[in-house]
Amino acid sequence: MLYNWLYPFHTDYSFLNVFRYLSFRIIYAAVTAFLVAFVLAPRVIRKLQAMKLGQQIRGDGPKSHLAKSGTPTMGGILILFAVVLSTLLWADIAKPYVWLVLVAMVGFGAIGFADDYLKFIKAQSKGLSAGQKFTAQVALALAIALVLYFLPGYTTKLSIPFFKNVVPDLGWLYVAFAVLVIVGSSNAVNLTDGLDGLAIGPVMIAALAYTIVAYVAGHRLMSDYLLIQHIEGAGELAVFTAAILGASLGFLWFNTYPASVFMGDVGSLPLGAALGTVAVISKHELLLLMVGGVFVIEAVSVIFQVISFKARGKRIFLMAPIHHHFEMKGWEEPKVVVRLWIIAILLALLSLSTLKLR
Numbered sequence: 001m002l003y004n005w006l007y008p009f010h011t012d013y014s015f016l017n018v019f020r021y022l023s024f025r026i027i028y029a030a031v032t033a034f035l036v037a038f039v040l041a042p043r044v045i046r047k048l049q050a051m052k053l054g055q056q057i058r059g060d061g062p063k064s065h066l067a068k069s070g071t072p073t074m075g076g077i078l079i080l081f082a083v084v085l086s087t088l089l090w091a092d093i094a095k096p097y098v099w100l101v102l103v104a105m106v107g108f109g110a111i112g113f114a115d116d117y118l119k120f121i122k123a124q125s126k127g128l129s130a131g132q133k134f135t136a137q138v139a140l141a142l143a144i145a146l147v148l149y150f151l152p153g154y155t156t157k158l159s160i161p162f163f164k165n166v167v168p169d170l171g172w173l174y175v176a177f178a179v180l181v182i183v184g185s186s187n188a189v190n191l192t193d194g195l196d197g198l199a200i201g202p203v204m205i206a207a208l209a210y211t212i213v214a215y216v217a218g219h220r221l222m223s224d225y226l227l228i229q230h231i232e233g234a235g236e237l238a239v240f241t242a243a244i245l246g247a248s249l250g251f252l253w254f255n256t257y258p259a260s261v262f263m264g265d266v267g268s269l270p271l272g273a274a275l276g277t278v279a280v281i282s283k284h285e286l287l288l289l290m291v292g293g294v295f296v297i298e299a300v301s302v303i304f305q306v307i308s309f310k311a312r313g314k315r316i317f318l319m320a321p322i323h324h325h326f327e328m329k330g331w332e333e334p335k336v337v338v339r340l341w342i343i344a345i346l347l348a349l350l351s352l353s354t355l356k357l358r
């Protein structure tokens, strides 16, 4: 909103002209979100501890996790606050895409909050049932997809990495596809959030990658040069993803091993949904499979493990998701986390290279 309120006065105060530059607003959205998360985290952690919102640790997991019992969770509330505040401050709030991604993030955050609330505050150990959670996620994602479908100028064409001339128009099928991307991304991040810093690291890396993708997609000359679909107004999504990057950095300061706080479903579900929604709006949905490759690997490891266990009565991994498999093989937790971050960085670099390799 600073852009909307202050830029009009640039004729009187020339330094306000700086708000016109998207790159300036992207950088300061990240810095603002970082500072909000970093400064408020100690107070939030103390509040979560006072409310006895400590994580219960399941006995059937790696034994090393038992020491984590009582670690405050639901720290994702802080991430959400930092991202929403910074986006409202630095994005052009006249653009509908800004409100759509904020609604997606807050909506999935509410689903996660309800789950955590039932688990930790009402001490109904399981929280929302899988069916309740999934139904709420699909309903919200469907609403977002339908708004997009009927938004003037939005296209249901699907970009395919590496193939610039293959752009199938999915028509109304795109609505189902968009729901799949948003709900799948939300749950994949949720499954990944099982070690200190393991989810927030790849979220940061994916947010940085989509900051670049959204900036380019919203830039007429750059999108034409790279032969990618130009999405008018997509540049403002880069302010939002930069805010996610900044808030994630601030949260990581306290979530790194040994974690002082966990994000909870109130953090993992909205972060995944936010990345999925940005991928859908910027028309780089399939790219998310590469950018968020660590999340895909984690989710696929669970799917294969459950299918194998049900079909053959045997496990493929010592334990799923795959981060537990490495723990069971004797890798220390920080080693598992940083090595998966390295894979996430490499996948993000390869993903960005596909913008040129077409």
Ligand code: 57M
Residues within 6 Å of the ligand: 055, 056, 057, 058, 060, 061, 062, 065, 068, 073, 074, 190, 191, 192, 193, 194, 195, 196, 197, 198, 255, 259, 261, 262, 263, 264, 265, 268, 302, 305, 306, 309, 315, 318, 319, 320, 321, 324
């Ligand atoms: C999301 N939640 C963590 C924390 C975090 C189908 C099956 C694969 C489901 C899966 C599951 O329960 N997933 C739920 C993962 C949990 O973290 C909490 O949940 C929030 C995210 N939603 O913010 O509040 C535990 O993860 C650890 N943790 C950290 N540091 C962090 O920064 O150490 C989390 C964040 C925390 C803490 O220990 O308690 C989780 O793992 O539950 N189930 C599993 O992942 C279980 N795997 C399993 O059952 N595998 C079976 C299946 C596939 C057949 C198998 O391989 O045979 C593992 N998780 C646990 N115990 N807790 C193993 C058993």
